[in-house]
Amino acid sequence: MITGVNHITLAVNDLPRSIWFYTDILGGTLRADWPRGAYLELGELWLCLTLSDAPIAPRNDYTHIALTCSEADFPRLSELIANHAELWQDNSSEGASLYFRDPDGHKLELHTGTLASRLDHYRAQSESRMRIH
Structure with a gap:
C-alpha cells in the first residue's frame, strides 16, 4: 500500500542556480550535494535535483x-x-x-x-x- 510520496526528482540544467532557487527563494534546506545533484528538504518533501546532459523541455x-x-x-x-x-x-x-x-x-x-x-x-x-x- 502506498503511504505517501517518497521523493521527487527534477532534472536541471544549472545545479547551483536551482539550489539557490529552491533554498533562497522557496526556503528549502540543502541536505546533500555532489557534482551532478543535490538533496533538499522543503517541509516534509525530499527533493532531488539532478544535472541533465540534455536541455530541459518545459511542459505545456x-x-x-x-x-x-x-x-x-x-x-x-x-x-x-x-x-x-x-x-x-x-x-x-x-x-x-x-x-x-x-x-x-x-x-x-x-x-x-x-x-x-x-x-x-x-x-x-x-x-x-x-x-x-
Missing part, C-alpha cells in the same frame, strides 16, 4: 507540483516568488495559489489549501458535477 500541459504554504506565509512568499519566477497561470481554484516555473521551467504551485478544503468547496457548490466519495 497542466502537469505541475503543488507545494503547501501556510496562509500567514503566503503573501510574503508569493511576492518573493513572483519577483524571481515566471508565472504561468492565474488562480481560479479554491484557496490561495500562485502558479510559477522554476529556473528550468518545471511548473510549480504554491497553495494554502488541503484536499479536505477542496472537497468542502465542491460540496458547497450545488451546480458542481463532481462526485465526492
